[in-house]
Amino acid sequence: MRSLPTSTQLDSEQLLSRGRRVLATEVAAVQALEARLDGDFVAACQLLHDCRGRVVVTGMGKSGHIGNKIAATLASTGTPSFFLHPAEASHGDMGMITHDDVVVAISNSGETAELLTILPGIKRLGVPLIAMTGKAQSTLAKAAAAVLDVSVPEEACPHNLAPTASTTATLAMGDALAVAVLEARGFSEQDFARSHPGGSLGRRLLLHVEDVMRTGDQLPAVSPDTSLKEGLLEISRKGLGMTAVVDGQRRVLGIYTDGDLRRALDHPIDINAVRMRDVMTANPKTIPPKVLAAEAVHLMEKHRITQLLVTDAGNVLVGALNVHDLFRAGVM
Template sequence: MTFDPQQVLSRALQTFDIEAAAVQGLKARTGAAFVEVVRRILATQGRVVVTGMGKSGHVGRKIAATLASTGTPAMFVHPAEASHGDLGMITAADVVLAISNSGESAELDAILPVVKRLGALLIGMTGGAQSSLARHADLVIDSGVEAEACPLNLAPTASTTAQMALGDALAVALLEARGFGAEDFARSHPGGALGRRLLTHVGDVMRRGDAVPQVRPEAPFLELMREMSVKGLGASAVVDEAGAVVGIFTDGDLRRLIEQGVDLRGVVAREVMHPRPRRIRSDALAVDAASLMEQHSITSVLVCEPDDTLVGIVHIGDLMRAKVI
């Protein structure tokens, strides 16, 4: 065997062209049937059960996962396993999306009559317009391609790319029709970065109780500095007798006072505090606290009730540990 670098690159580029043409070819054949599939799935009270054999099965697993993560309850059932009991997972309320390029997969053909008898809506995704799958299906999505990228025209390549693209188109159309938004997506992806950003609230990460640095307005400067040191956040809230925030003092304020040569020995918290501190609600998103810190070049934000009662403090380090930023 002779290794020809130019031939390798040529074959790769040709594969891109063939698979791109396969996807582009879907546009002319995707119309009323596709719209009806979306309408019927939206109307179903059950799930979308995706099934397929071989490479179509691998694509089917991905389609099921994409549907489920974008607001359409879905699962994958292997057709061979379905013949040995897994058909019990399918109910009359479900929609079955069966995928086969030829439409003549023996394992798939064996379960199609049973799916029909169950009363489930059967959608076929196939390139075989006259195939067994197409004949059994209530609705057919044409996934046919002119040729595979495989030089032998045997290995599923362009056909699986077309199936994948149709599955994505189906998921996106359903997502939009359902009004599925970023927060909905986050709820199904709580472990991901988006989920953390959209599901984590200030109340989930803020410091509470004795961990919150705070002094009264009449507190001596030494007490103010001790509170800041013990709590280790580089800031302390100043609150009145009712617990309402009246100001804040930070290590940045301290540096500025020292630079100005102010004698701090006899001052009290009220005289050195910043009277209009940034604050946020505990039910706000943690990412909003991060934006507030970035916007005002600060490292802590006080967390208050609507009446300005202090309930906590959130530090940039808390947001980093929660992986919000």
Template sequence: MTDFIESGKRVVAIEQRELTALSDRINSAFAQACELCLACTGKVVVSGMGKSGHIGHKIAATLASTGTPAFFMHPGEANHGDLGMLAAGDVLLAISNSGESGELLSILPVIKRLKIPVIAMTNNAHSSLAKSADVVLDISVEEEACSLGLAPTTSTTVTLVMGDALAVALLDAKGFTSDDFALSHPGGSLGRKLLLNVDDVMLKGPQLPLVTPKQTISEALLEISRKGLGMTGVHDNNGTLLGIFTDGDLRRLLDARIDIHSTNVGQVMTKGSVTVQSHTLAVNALNLMEQHKINAMFVIDDNGQPVGAFNMHMLLMAGVI
């Protein structure tokens, strides 16, 4: 009977060993490949057949999302019109484990005629692809993880990691930032965390819960109930935020048996509450809330006047949490 656990561990051990060996091949050829991509005025066009093509799709996507314009071109389709995707200024990243993929080799004469530099990823430095390339990245492996030694397993993993190394090295060289990353990922949770400001999620204008210091606690409670944030701000005649009063403050007052109908909220409010400004990233505001163990927060302008408010639930609904 097959020992599934032992089989799985054997695969991991083989691939770990080959990835360790890959580190020695991040060398001068790798640096030359990075320089070619960095100098590229067009796009990095990734191409490969079969499993190399599948890995190529992922490498192209990683390059594009980390600041290096790139796309995948199927070499078979390139032979039937898709070569029109290529233009002067592009760089071709050609992936072939054997270096003898017929579909790739057949487009190389046109690539050379267009004077497009070629970076080859192959396990055979003496292959036809390697001989035609300007730079060769060695993705050779001693052993595939497949017990038959046939299915591309370790080799595809090594190719993928080489592609990741290339993308991240270019990211570092370009000074690509988290803001740049967010701009290419606006629809996902990463984009929401990196792009959303509190201005995008906060309540504004008449939706803000606000009372004056001379209003009673019971009046403040009505304002809290109407606006649904679990708190109200307390502001002076100039509109400056003096403090806040929350559901938690109320519970403490009831324990102290304070008369909520006769006591002014200014006497019991929390002064010096934690606030942010409208341009603050929502994720940074969330970190502040967690740090201070609060569930809601006011947004103030440069004059200390409240311009917005939000709570944890609103951040959750916006996808920040």
């Protein structure tokens, strides 16, 4: 049986020093980009903003991985985009590019063979080309309508070989493009949420109170003449920790919560004799059903309450919710 190799204890200080060197190298690479933002960056933003089709991002190897992320960022911030593998493009996928599109090609050397192969096809389509490259005089750069210089003086790799600082700089330039165009479009939080309906931001900006409130038989409500005993039974049955007190037209008169009960227990009280009108909190905080659920969170936090009644324009009870409903919906 072959013995396992013994583990070598690594030098902690050396590891920390190497990690800090890598971060410093990549920070410097990104900072250097700021001075290079010029007319070509403006032209690239204009092309993306005016694109009537989709932005097609392409690149090989590590540049391709970065391209995938840039395409995803563009798509989620209001610029329809997808990634096209350049090797697949030369074997039929060029048909995915239309006359209305814009192509963003990524290559540190600007001489990636798979990209150069599809350049004539892009030119024949008359599609604008944006190059993100580390070589401003490369074949790719010379074919482009706008050239974004993502060159770095050195990679973070000690051999200056593995794409590290260069891919970080390219990713940062892609983010700069996406966000600049996002702001030019007036892309809002609501627009972002529509692209991310499954995320926490999407839930916060898309869910309305009516989407999470309790209704129908789940809605606790009693009349003002109901005994406190019956009111407590209603609270227990509906499990919201409170009950609304309503008139004959179901207009809200007040609210009674389990917190009110705890405070009432400090004094002698006959739960059979006392009426709900005598113990309710009149004119409670309410919220309309059509507002964002996030507004319910804000109202609860502001007034330090954990339940809310939902009423229409006529103060008629239409729903109720508590903090647990908002947690379950992912709004908090």
